[in-house]
Amino acid sequence: MTTYDDATSPVTLAGRRAQEAAAGLATLPRAVKDDALRAVADALEARTAEIVAANAGDVRRAEEAGTAASVVDRLTLTADRVRAIAADVRHVVTLPDPVGEVVRGSTLPNGIDLRQVRVPLGVVGIVYEARPNVTVDAAALCLKSGNAVLLRGSSSAKGSNTALVAVLRDAVAAAGLPADAVQLVPGDTHDSVRELMRARGLVDVLIPRGGAALIRRTVEESTVPVIETGTGNCHVYVDADADLDAAVDILVNAKAQRPSVCNSAETVLVHRDIAAAFLPRALDALAEAQVTVHGDARVRALAEDTKATVVEATDEDWATEYLSYDLAAAVVDSLDDAVAHIRRWSSGHTEAIITTSQAAARRFTQRVDSTTVAVNASTRFTDGGAFGFGAEIGISTQKLHARGPMGLPELTSTKYVLTGDGHIR
Incomplete structure (x- = not known):
């Protein structure tokens, strides 16, 4: 034709x-x-x-x-x-x-x-x-x-x-x-x-x-x-069984190592059981990286004694690919709630879970429907070069012919x- x-x-x-x-x-x-x-x-x-x-x-x-x-x-x-x-x-x-x-x-x-x-x-x-x-x-x-x-x-x-x-x-x-x-x-x-x-x-x-x-x-x-290559509204979920030191390092890398690219993290979700122990440390680390956090009420409550700049998050923040030193943040009650949030707001690019639980990692990778799901690794690895493919032509977020890098x-x-x-x- x-x-x-x-x-x-x-x-x-x-x-x-x-x-x-x-x-x-x-x-x-x-x-x-x-x-x-x-x-x-x-x-x-x-x-x-x-x-x-x-x-x-x-x-x-x-x-x-x-x-x-x-x-x-x-x-x-x-x-x-x-x-x-x-x-x-x-x-x-x-x-x-x-x-x-x-x-x-x-x-x-x-x-x-x-x-x-x-x-x-x-x-x-x-x-x-x-x-x-x-x-x-x-x-x-x-x-x-x-x-x-x-x-x-x-x-x-x-x-x-x-x-x-x-x-x-x-x-x-x-x-x-x-x-x-x-x-x-x-x-x-x-x-x-x-x-x-x-x-x-x-x-x-x-x-x-x-x-x-x-x-x-x-x-x-x-x-x-x-x-169709999609935008990168990528998420990091910090599970109840996360290694907190690793979680801080991975989150800062995923957000701040190069925020202008599609595989940088745009939202962090934190399990309520470790939120009080994790978030103050994470917020201070993000502040050192000059990241502004757009947090829900529970995040903002835990930010009072930190160095972080935290503003109120809206639905627009959950949907935004910032490509800047901005990060949306929320506390969730369970892994399933994290998955539900991701399935609602994600662009289908890359999501990560930080956990020492094999069961949690398995459930997350099975239920999240994105091109790439990382376990205890930064979202920044979703890249043709990092995958060993050479320079990539793009990252496909559709499901026909090609998906991912x-x-x-x-x-x-x-x-x-x-x-x-x-x-x-």
């Missing part, structure tokens, strides 16, 4: 070039793709100054516009961050190539050989906000999995993305791959995003990465199949190869 709005528009033409590039990538051996990725990593490091200079202009404009500090942090590229991105690309080189993997296979009773094998999706569109690292992450994973990628970042990161894609295309072409395997979607207005969303037949799948409004608009407006296998589909010897039916 073809639904391009304008067959001669720049977006459509970019899609056609991507289709042609994808056809060439699909059959490339791993060694060729890995050589191209090594060239990309080398080029990122060699041209770091150029990338950082372009990014500095984006950061300056964002700060002058009064952009939130958490957004500016996600936008910012330093020399160290560029080196880390290059290291992520090199890690992707070490990962197995999913293309051609036999998912299952057998010889049928009639003698026909049947195999289900992994194949590239084709052309992958990425719509994302002020996170220029996504530009490289997405390109590297798509190249390794044999896909062409159409990148549509936000206007706030235009300078950064333009510089990064120039580096990527030069490196890919120098390695003998089609430069059009990596393209920025032309245009600066929502019209170009809409065209990408409607390019069914040119774009095989669309992945939005960003805030709730971007994701909702992509899901609702797109005729291209969408893999999406690595290389999630960028493939499958096809059946049927081999007979003159068989007829």
Whole structure:
């Protein structure tokens, strides 16, 4: 089915070039793709100054516009961050190539050989906000999995993305791959995003990465199949049988280690039996990390002799992905009450339980319906790199095709190869 709005528009033409590039990538051996990725990593490091200079202009404009500090942090590229991105690309080189993997296979009773094998999706569109690292992450994973990628970042990161894609295309072409395997979607207005969303037949799948409004608009407006990546309203539940020292450390890490990302904790729930022992310690630790706590009445009552800044929590707080040094907090009467709260307010991303009870951990992991459930570990581990997948393409909070951090296998589909010897039916 073809639904391009304008067959001669720049977006459509970019899609056609991507289709042609994808056809060439699909059959490339791993060694060729890995050589191209090594060239990309080398080029990122060699041209770091150029990338950082372009990014500095984006950061300056964002700060002058009064952009939130958490957004500016996600936008910012330093020399160290560029080196880390290059290291992520090199890690992707070490990962197995999913293309051609036999998912299952057998010889049928009639003698026909049947195999289900992994194949590239084709052309992958990425719509994302002020996170220029996504530009490289997405390109590297798509190249390794044999896909062409159409990148549509936000206007706030235009300078950064333009510089990064120039580096990527030069490196890919120098390695003998089609430069059009990596393209920025032309245009600066929502019209170009809409065209990408409607390019069914040119774009095989669309992945939005960003805030709730971007994701909702992509899901609702797109005729291209969408893999929905969700917001991260993540919870930490401190059980009655928690190790309090570990609970304090895990909570502070989950909230304050990098609050601007989707796997940071946004709500802590504390069992009433240990609230008096745990919360004053936790609140003081959070205060040292400059976290403002939005607490219910029982939390506020236990905060009187602490250093913490505690304000009254409302229903809006339970639903909020702060992406800042803010944390909602409540005391609950039981593990089941914690689960009920999570099931009502969670975005389905990541939840953690801190407990020494195997029974409590088992009940929590069975009853919480999120992509990732952590036991005695920070929510910050929900990440493709931390899971050993390499740089992730996104964290899917839907249940079809892919769920959780999406690595290389999630960028493939499958096809059946049927081999007979003159068989007829």
